[in-house]
Amino acid sequence: MIALLWRDLRLATRTGGGLGLGVAFFLILCTLVPFGIGPDRAALAPVAPGILWVGALLACLLSLDRIFALDHEDGSLDLLATAPLPLEGTVAVKALAHWITTGLPLILAAPLFGVLLQLPVQAMPWLVASLLIGTPALSMLGAFGAAITVGLRRGGMLLSLLVLPLYIPTLIFGAEITRRGAEGAATGTPLLFLAGITMAVLALIPFAAAAALRVNLR
């Protein structure tokens, strides 16, 4: 399992474009939004939590099809399916690799970009916390979507259509945590819900994703 993880991480960092693309997109988005809304602090600060979370979400989406596509194309996915490691484990490892290469950079970059969007400083730790807890779910759900659409031509748009509605609960609670953090209000409830969602997703979705992979590898 560790070997697979290292392999995926090395692949992502080597073939240029995988790493950094998500953060770059995130940056561009956070730069674009003020152009659309206006530079006024009073207008940006309230929507900053939501924009940051939606931005992180969309940036995650960008690299989802790479989770399985490359391996599917050169046949290594078939090999992985017959390997002693259960397919559910493979899915989990690949989702973890996606999170490390896409989610983690986003989490680190988010407070900086929050500054661009006039996010109050007291919200920063909550932003990071909510992203830390929420992005693993995004990666795992993304892996599920990738498993369903692997091998489809023009699967990218379909992937977004399938995965984004699944992101809604995580988005709602994640943004709410950040917003409450900005106001200094209690964040316990949404934090619990977010953690619950992520844990359930991490525990159960690998089975659904593996099932989808088996169908596509037939």
Place this chain on the structure above:
Amino acid sequence: MSIWEYANPTKFMRTTNGALPWLVGAAAVCCVGGVVWGFLTPDDFRQGSTVKIVFLHVPAAMMAINIWVMMLVASLIWIIRRHHVSALAAKAAAPVGAVMTLIALATGAIWGQPMWGTWWEWDPRLTSFLILFLFYLGYIALWSAVEDPDSAADLTGVLCLVGSVFALLSRYAVLFWNQGLHQGASLSVQSGERMSAVYRYPLYLAMLGFFLLFLALLLIRTRTEIRKRRLAALQAREMRA
């Protein structure tokens, strides 16, 4: 691709062939009866004549949810028992469900306009229906995207399962989301109190009508899917021969 040689679809076609005319007739009677009767009901003192919209909105909303549940059950039957008719029935039901959801959304928004003063309000119920609509779209899109019919049935089945869990989860997340932000009560389009009998009975008839309409459309659409599959199987067999 599997061959068209099981009794199930044939029996299905034969049974529905006989039942369909009666079903269509009953659906027409109940739908027209319920809607017209509803249209003739007196105005509500609070909502004026807009209360008439309930005879479309409520049946459509009910069907939107029930059809998704039916798709879930049909998907499970396919996954567990591999009955092709079940998979095709789920595929056939989806567009009907999507249209019902759309009607619920449109009538909800239109009804809301004089009540709320805006064409759209992120009311928890309407929002949940919007999310449901997205799930329907994804499901329908996946069926069209996958070429192999059995793989398509499997993948859409898994999607339906996961989607059902998340649709339920979203319902509660949206409730949290809306109550968290707007303290004021959102005007619910369906009053909680017991509806007076004047409205209740036409509503029941309309709901029955919509249900029968769905049943009729489902059977016709499933027959279409079975015929398309049969044609594809015959053509594939000829190409191999």
Place this chain on the structure above:
Amino acid sequence: MIELGKYAGTVLLAYGVSLALIGGLIWQTVAANARARRNLEEHEKNG
């Protein structure tokens, strides 16, 4: 028409949209069915 009062436009719009959507759905359902049946019969005739 029954007196719809000031909400006449609203009610008619709601009914119009709903009936149009249902009508479209019914039409597409029946047309697709007829087409599939026709194609199948043609193929069975030629085959």
